[in-house]
Amino acid sequence: MKKSPLPVQNVNRSDKNVAGKEALVKLLRWHFGHGDFRGKQLEAIQAVVSGRDCFCLMPTGGGKSICYQIPALAKPGIVLVVSPLIVSLFFSHASFKWFFEKIILCLMKENQVMALKEKGIAAEYLSSTQATHVRNKIHEDLDSGKPSVRLLYVTPELIATKGFMLKLRKLHDRGLLNLIAIDEAHCISSWGHDFRPSYRQLSTLRDSLTDVPVLALTATAAPKVQKDVIDSLSLRNPLVLKSSFNRPNIFYEVRYKDLIDNAYTDLCNMLKSCGKICAIIYCLERTTCDDLSLHLTSTGISSAAYHAGLNSHLRSTVLDDWLSSKKQVIVATGIDKKDVRMVCHFNVPKSMESFYQESGRAGRDQLPSRSVLYYGVDDRKKMEFLLRNLENKKSPSSSSKKPTSDFEQIVRYCEGSGCRRKKILESFGEEFPVQQCKKTCDACKHPNQVARSLEELTTTASRRHNSSRVFITSSSDNKTNEGQYSEFWNRNEDGSNSDEEISDSDDGADVVKSLAGPKLSRKLGVDEKLVLLERAEEKYNESNKQVKKSEKNAISETLRESSKQRLLNELTKVLQLLGVKEIDSQNASEFLENECYRKYSKAGKSFYYSQIASTVRWLGTASRDELMTRLSSMAREEETSGEPILVTEPSQNIEQEDGTTYTAEPQVDEPTQLLVTSPSRSPISLPEIPSFSEFVNRRKMKHSTDGSDGKKPAKIMKLK
Ligand SMILES: Nc1ncnc2c1ncn2[C@@H]1O[C@H](COP(=O)(O)OP(=O)(O)OP(=O)(O)O)[C@@H](O)[C@H]1O
Numbered sequence: 202m203k204k205s206p207l208p209v210q211n212v213n214r215s216d217k218n219v220a221g222k223e224a225l226v227k228l229l230r231w232h233f234g235h236g237d238f239r240g241k242q243l244e245a246i247q248a249v250v251s252g253r254d255c256f257c258l259m260p261t262g263g264g265k266s267i268c269y270q271i272p273a274l275a276k277p278g279i280v281l282v283v284s285p286l287i288v289s290l291f292f293s294h295a296s297f298k299w300f301f302e303k304i305i306l307c308l309m310k311e312n313q314v315m316a317l318k319e320k321g322i323a324a325e326y327l328s329s330t331q332a333t334h335v336r337n338k339i340h341e342d343l344d345s346g347k348p349s350v351r352l353l354y355v356t357p358e359l360i361a362t363k364g365f366m367l368k369l370r371k372l373h374d375r376g377l378l379n380l381i382a383i384d385e386a387h388c389i390s391s392w393g394h395d396f397r398p399s400y401r402q403l404s405t406l407r408d409s410l411t412d413v414p415v416l417a418l419t420a421t422a423a424p425k426v427q428k429d430v431i432d433s434l435s436l437r438n439p440l441v442l443k444s445s446f447n448r449p450n451i452f453y454e455v456r457y458k459d460l461i462d463n464a465y466t467d468l469c470n471m472l473k474s475c476g477k478i479c480a481i482i483y484c485l486e487r488t489t490c491d492d493l494s495l496h497l498t499s500t501g502i503s504s505a506a507y508h509a510g511l512n513s514h515l516r517s518t519v520l521d522d523w524l525s526s527k528k529q530v531i532v533a534t535g536i537d538k539k540d541v542r543m544v545c546h547f548n549v550p551k552s553m554e555s556f557y558q559e560s561g562r563a564g565r566d567q568l569p570s571r572s573v574l575y576y577g578v579d580d581r582k583k584m585e586f587l588l589r590n591l592e593n594k595k596s597p598s599s600s601s602k603k604p605t606s607d608f609e610q611i612v613r614y615c616e617g618s619g620c621r622r623k624k625i626l627e628s629f630g631e632e633f634p635v636q637q638c639k640k641t642c643d644a645c646k647h648p649n650q651v652a653r654s655l656e657e658l659t660t661t662a663s664r665r666h667n668s669s670r671v672f673i674t675s676s677s678d679n680k681t682n683e684g685q686y687s688e689f690w691n692r693n694e695d696g697s698n699s700d701e702e703i704s705d706s707d708d709g710a711d712v713v714k715s716l717a718g719p720k721l722s723r724k725l726g727v728d729e730k731l732v733l734l735e736r737a738e739e740k741y742n743e744s745n746k747q748v749k750k751s752e753k754n755a756i757s758e759t760l761r762e763s764s765k766q767r768l769l770n771e772l773t774k775v776l777q778l779l780g781v782k783e784i785d786s787q788n789a790s791e792f793l794e795n796e797c798y799r800k801y802s803k804a805g806k807s808f809y810y811s812q813i814a815s816t817v818r819w820l821g822t823a824s825r826d827e828l829m830t831r832l833s834s835m836a837r838e839e840e841t842s843g844e845p846i847l848v849t850e851p852s853q854n855i856e857q858e859d860g861t862t863y864t865a866e867p868q869v870d871e872p873t874q875l876l877v878t879s880p881s882r883s884p885i886s887l888p889e890i891p892s893f894s895e896f897v898n899r900r901k902m903k904h905s906t907d908g909s910d911g912k913k914p915a916k917i918m919k920l921k
């Protein structure tokens with residue numbers, strides 16, 4: 202509903218009534234329809250309205266925006282809101298998401314300002330994505346001497362420009378700057394999970410605009426970040442407000458990958474059992490993201506994989522994916538998307554802080570929601586390896602050192618037996634009596650079951666990994682250079698991985714532009730834009746139909762090259778992780794790709810692609826011995842002068858992870874390779890790498906028919 206003209210308080214800054222609770226609550230009710238302030242909102246507002254700096258720590262969805270929106274209504278002048286248009290996660294190295302965060306965010310930010318306007322609040326945002334005439338109009342208003350705008354959203358990059366800084370000084374000299382609000386203030390700190398160099402420029406604000414109160418807002422609770430933010434922004438005697446980080450409406454749960462047959466299937470079943478909910482799934486790697494997306498889609502769950510490494514070729518399909526994913530797998534980052542019912546981490550996150558931020562996107566409407574973390578010992582090892590690598594790369598003098606104990610906290614969360622909620626809150630220095638959890642985590646609700654799972658995990662993992670060190674590692678295990686720590690997702694660090702990122706431009710509008718072109722008028726609401734995007738999708742599909750089916754199915758050289766690269770990336774990581782030096786990763790990746798090509802090129806692109814994906818997956822879980830066996834045959838193949846001789850593979854018993862064996866049947870129409878070895882060595886037969894679905898089918902087959910029907914497993918269940 203559009204409000205009647207804004208009853209802005211035209212009073213002097215010294216007027217105490219402005220900061221009175223009654224007047225402020227009246228504004229809250231009038232403009233936002235909320236009955237009363239929540240948590241520390243009132244204290245924060247009263248502090249800044251009376252001219253005091255404030256550091257406000259509030260959990261995700263806690264209501265930080267009100268803390269600067271109400272002051273804009275309570276006092277004359279402009280509230281400058283510095284806020285990144287693209288929030289956090291796109292700055293994660295090798296971090297992949299399931300949705301179109303960047304695009305939606307871009308629209309939503311605009312929507313946020315529009316929502317304020319709807320409420321009768323004169324809000325604007327200045328960004329490089331705006332049309333010049335819109336920008337000019339805002340600048341004219343600012344230069345007018347009597348600006349009508351009350352809330353001006355800007356990016357940190359804009360603040361860093363000389364021209365804009367000059368403008369701010371002019372406004373300040375005329376007494377027109379009411380407050381400077383720094384949203385997502387943790388971005389200024391290299392200790393935080395989302396450091397951005399552009400935020401560093403904000404440290405000059407205090408020097409230039411000395412007497413304007415500054416309000417720093419963040420949901421990042423680490424004490425080091427807090428201190429860093431306060432120091433960097435030169436806050437003067439700030440009122441420090443901290444709210445509890447407890448999110449009582451989120452049910453926390455950990456599922457152990459090592460104890461379930463197929464994590465993909467488990468996730469699918471879980472999503473299906475929840476009905477048509479809005480969910481977010483986080484994966485660590487692009488391959489998992491692609492793979493999982495394929496799998497979910499094939500089981501009828503509308504979803505789309507999006508990862509920061511989308512190249513222009515893949516980008517052309519973004520719209521298609523996005524529109525299908527909006528049916529169920531949707532995003533909300535730093536925006537008011539309230540109804541995310543489930544956040545799922547398919548791989549262990551790098552720290553408790555990231556986990557808290559990401560899982561916190563569930564249930565912003567305070568309704569019951571779920572956080573599900575799939576934990577696997579392999580994933581943990583991978584992450585430890587990545588962290589160690591980054592630590593080693595950092596110079597000892599680096600300012601962004603960070604203890605790897607951050608990761609250990611999340612490992613403890615998964616591998617420990619106590620209340621999950623308590624573990625989260627204690628990691629932020631908050632005491633939490635277990636009774637208050639009220640069975641809202643799996644460990645409190647089903648303590649015996651969790652205890653059993655943990656016991657099983659110890660046994661299974663120690664057997665699989667042939668090591669007793671499967672449980673929580675001591676911090677020293679993770680330190681390769683004593684005292685050298687680093688910020689894992691450090692933005693600077695990521696420069697070398699630009700391939701896996703979308704550029705840190707002012708915002709994501711370029712993506713939107715590239716998809717929808719000029720049709721996306723800024724006057725349109727999000728719903729209307731979605732309709733337009735849907736039409737664009739139809740058009741896109743129309744034009745795609747014209748491409749011949751056979752062409753679509755062909756495996757291009759580019760696809761083969763990218764598959765080789767994908768295998769090479771995985772292989773390099775795995776070889777390093779396992780300390781294998783004897784294998785040439787370049788040759789090995791070519792060998793593996795060639796194998797997939799030889800087997801599946803005739804069946805079509807998706808079969809080939811699935812086989813690549815399953816090989817990548819196999820690489821991620823293979824033990825040193827398995828890897829050596831498989832790849833050493835490559836060396837032998839090279840040793841033999843001609844082509845490797847292919848013979849039909851005899852039945853063989855293959856030992857499975859659970860200690861049982863299954864009989865791999867001979868391949869009737871497509872012989873599995875048996876590479877003839879050099880005379881000095883006995884021949885080694887190579888088992889086919891099973892995909893998850895094949896693996897499950899084989900097991901089922903073994904149980905039901907004792908594996909004697911001679912059918913090829915891959916033919917029974919379609920590859921996902
Ligand atoms: N006093 C209040 N009473 C009821 N609802 C409120 C109140 N204050 C804010 N809200 C609602 O809480 C939701 C979250 O608010 P907001 O977006 O400001 O959170 P936030 O702390 O900025 O979250 P994030 O860290 O994700 O950016 C919004 O839907 C908002 O309308």
Ligand SMILES: [Mg+2]
Binds near residue numbers: 265536
């Ligand atoms: Mg916010």
